[in-house]
Amino acid sequence: MKLTSRILERSLKLPPPQTRDLAVHRDLRVPMRDGAVLLADRWAPRSGAEGLPTLLMRSPYGRAGLISNAMVTPLAERGFQVLIQSTRGSFGSGGVSDPLRQEREDGLDTLDWVIAQPWFGEAMVLFGASYMGFVQWAVADELPPQVKAMIPQVSESALTREFLRSDGFSLETPFSWGGVVATQERPLRLLRIRSQSRRIERAMRTLPLKDADVKAVGERSQYLQDILAHDADDPFWSRLDHRERVAKTAAPVSSIGGWYDIFLAGQLRDFRTLQEAGKNPRLTIGPWTHAERNNVAIMEALEFGLAHARGEAPPDRAPVRLYVMGEEAWRDFESWPPPGHEPLRFHLQSGGGLSAEAPPEGEPSQYRYDPADPTPAVGGISMMHGGRKDNRALESRPDVLTFTTAPLEADVEVVGEVSAEIWFQSSLPFADVFVRLCDVDEEGKSSNVCDGLTRLTGADIPTLTEVNLWATAHRFKRGHRIRVQVSSGAFPRYARNHGTGEPIGTAIELRAADQTVHHDPARPSAIILPCKASADK
Structure with a gap:
């Protein structure tokens, strides 16, 4: 773990850690209101962890591997205790997985549980990309005062709205993601990633498309059937639409996106909503796709999230920071869209x-x-x-x-x-x-x-x-x-x-x-x- 820590520090150009001696408390049981129990791991310094701000990540992708190495470890070494939870029906968590639809109730129950723990230190930051950003918006209007900041990345408050548009159905996004979720817990999945990608590419040419899920993942996928049967405006998706919660959030928000990200349009909509509500949000957009990873989110957690968790002002910067392609340089602006254009x-x-x-x-x-x-x-x-x-x-x-x-x-x-x-x-x-x-x-x-x-x-x-x-x-x-x-x-x-x-x-x-x-x-x-x-x- 310490070798991995040093490699990440060098490759992500991170500041030196406060400690490399971490303890991992695995399979903590988090009860939900309906009796289901979700599992979580707590990463924290081996000594002096109690009272540190808690950074919460709720993930459908498991609690080990790339996520823990690339995100959890650097943050737990630099001032946070990190709790990463597997969402319902995934990687040992109880209940039946119904992607995106249970995250409000489960998220609120998780917040209540964290605050009641003896190791909790009275400050929490919500953090994560894509699905892990969506789950933040699902609870944004009922955050307890202990939540001091939100940092959603390449995400938005209504994930289905853009890629299920009836006037421009985005096929690749739901099929790629649906394929990942359907197969990620199968044995030797990492060895089959390339072949799985080829299967999904072939499946998207299937006629009729209602049969493509079997060719993509080897079995019927209710999620893929649902996205073919219900477009973005169908009431079927109303439980996944958390746009009305955005303006009601009381926590400071720093949103991170990419110019080639699948959720950029909704992310900009959410940012404008926060601006118009007088919430003083921050926005950072780089030249990235959805899956690209860099040190920007980690640095924002350390500079923006940790500062708010400690009751301090984060380093001063303009509300909007954009990477201007062609010029290949970062520029600061006061709002989105920026004036003068x-x-x-x-x-x-x-x-x-x-x-x-x-x-x-x-x-x-x-x-x-x-x-x-x-x-x-x-x-x-x-x-x-x-x-x-x-x-x-x-x-x-x-x-x-x-x-x-x-x-x-x-x-x-x-x-x-x-x-x-x-x-x-x-x-x-x-x-x-x-x-x-x-x-x-x-x-x-x-x-x-x-x-x-x-x-x-x-x-x-x-x-x-x-x-x-x-x-x-x-x-x-x-x-x-x-x-x-x-x-x-x-x-x-x-x-x-x-x-x-x-x-x-x-x-x-x-x-x-x-x-x-x-x-x-x-x-x-x-x-x-x-x-x-x-x-x-």
């Missing part, structure tokens, strides 16, 4: 041009989309394989249109919410419009910045389609070019559009479509960028 329209032009000038008359652009050979997702928003990627091979496909500016005469800074308005028409009533913003360097390499998709019904007449892309902070350098891709898919990030209008779980027919993008004075397609077009920083 005004919407600027870049219009799609005939011949593949992109300009702030109004489009001239010209022929529309066309391509053919075939769901049997769906346009692939290359980089972007993904649990495992996203981020910034070279898009040149993708852009060479005949089912991807590109529109590109001339080389920029000055830097163009884009910070905020990005959207597009595309005049679109299909030969079928049912179609998707996918828009991606890219940065093209002097060598011609096209790197994705942000993207989004909208699903249409009635697409067989010209339709002004609004596409909300992911938010971003990016600086297009002088000499680079701004590029917009338009296509009809990004598989498997989004489920492919069959062109038939059938329910996603039972559709089996695949119909190809001829797509048209209009860009003329009467139908001006454009991407709208929140710009600060100057060299000022």
Whole structure:
């Protein structure tokens, strides 16, 4: 354990620990109101632990391995006693697992139990990423005064809302996560990760999708069946929607996200809710995907969480800290979205041009989309394989249109919410419009910045389609070019559009479509960028 401690200190660039001599109290029994007993491990310095602030992590992924080594150990060595609990029905905890649905009651019962323990020191910090951030929001409106801070990472208060949208169903996220949860306690799972990933990739091409769970995990998965049967607005998911609790939290919140994280949109929504409620939250967003790990969360626990737990003010910094891609530098702002960035329209032009000038008359652009050979997702928003990627091979496909500016005469800074308005028409009533913003360097390499998709019904007449892309902070350098891709898919990030209008779980027919993008004075397609077009920083 001490060798691991030294490796983590060096690799994560952490401050020296207060101790490396930790004791682990395993399988503590935490009773729930319905009689179920959840198990937890307490990591603490071998001497002098009583009274230290408690950092609570509630996890569906177990209490050993990577989580304990990479997160629990560094924090328990540097001022916390850490309690990591297995959520209901996982890794020895009692009850039946029903992902995401039991976390409010179980979370509140866990808080009450922790506060009653003789080793508890009157201060607690809630901490964790993804699911472990969601469970914090599930109890945020009824926190006892002993909870001094919340630090959710790559997470939000209504996890199903974005990736189960009926107008843009995100296939990869629930299937990847559902596959992990369904198989993580099987013997030799770590040796089978690669083969399991391949099974999930093949399963997402299954027709009909309602049979894909068996191919992905070897058995029926109620979670995967539920996500196919109920979209984000279905009352079925109401118990998973904790948005109304966000403004009511009494604890200071520091939220950490990534520009290519699957939950960024909801995380920014939660942050704006806290801002508008006068809660003075903090926000940090880096150039990361959902699964990337670094020292930012640990350092925030030590600087923000530990300070609040001790009744001290954390180190002073601006409320919003963003990594500006392209510039490759951290910048501080007072709010989200930051002031000083005004919407600027870049219009799609005939011949593949992109300009702030109004489009001239010209022929529309066309391509053919075939769901049997769906346009692939290359980089972007993904649990495992996203981020910034070279898009040149993708852009060479005949089912991807590109529109590109001339080389920029000055830097163009884009910070905020990005959207597009595309005049679109299909030969079928049912179609998707996918828009991606890219940065093209002097060598011609096209790197994705942000993207989004909208699903249409009635697409067989010209339709002004609004596409909300992911938010971003990016600086297009002088000499680079701004590029917009338009296509009809990004598989498997989004489920492919069959062109038939059938329910996603039972559709089996695949119909190809001829797509048209209009860009003329009467139908001006454009991407709208929140710009600060100057060299000022």
